[in-house]
Amino acid sequence: MRVRWLIAAVAALAVAVLALLLALDVGRWQSRLARDDLRFKDVRTRADLWRPHELVPFHAARRLLQVGDDLTYRDTLRSFWLARPHASPFAGTNLDSLRSEAMVSLARYVRASNEPHRRGQAANLLGVMGLALATTDDPGQRLRFLLFASNAFRGALTVDPANEDAKFNLELTLRLLRQQPTGAPSGSAHGLGRAGGAALAQPGSGY
Numbered sequence: 001m002r003v004r005w006l007i008a009a010v011a012a013l014a015v016a017v018l019a020l021l022l023a024l025d026v027g028r029w030q031s032r033l034a035r036d037d038l039r040f041k042d043v044r045t046r047a048d049l050w051r052p053h054e055l056v057p058f059h060a061a062r063r064l065l066q067v068g069d070d071l072t073y074r075d076t077l078r079s080f081w082l083a084r085p086h087a088s089p090f091a092g093t094n095l096d097s098l099r100s101e102a103m104v105s106l107a108r109y110v111r112a113s114n115e116p117h118r119r120g121q122a123a124n125l126l127g128v129m130g131l132a133l134a135t136t137d138d139p140g141q142r143l144r145f146l147l148f149a150s151n152a153f154r155g156a157l158t159v160d161p162a163n164e165d166a167k168f169n170l171e172l173t174l175r176l177l178r179q180q181p182t183g184a185p186s187g188s189a190h191g192l193g194r195a196g197g198a199a200l201a202q203p204g205s206g207y
Contacts, residue, residue, distance in 0.1 A: 075105070076109045079102040083101070124153060127151075131145070131169070150174060
């Protein structure tokens, strides 16, 4: 009888300790997300954002809070800024790779997310990446990327008609497309796409 009581007491203590650690992890996640969202506004390429140290294994607190999509969204925005969309294509040796990764990440988020504001923002940023690639000297490639950008901006407006950055960028891209037959100078699209700061739009809030 004493053995059973002791086992039950130990089990209860273990559960209590686990619940306490889980509560601490939940608090860490909530405070870290809020704090790192502010840091992101100043340094958008930091690698340690939104990654609190967890006491309970298997990301139990993260699963409890259901912040998986929130993290994917934030990491997607970070990949956009790592790609330096407004920089010269000759600014870094791995810039092409970073831009390819950013475009894959943005396109994946547009397909997977069910939140229209965030989907619209990701689609707009995908179009901005297209404008960045349209600075090529190759007329055929430039046309291809401008068409890609225009489709991305239209997609952004389809899911979020209130996306002012996508409206501005679509008008810009259509103007650049009209200039193509007249021999518009290469690089005319460079640095003009509006990213809206790639802000951290909360669900239902726009940006």
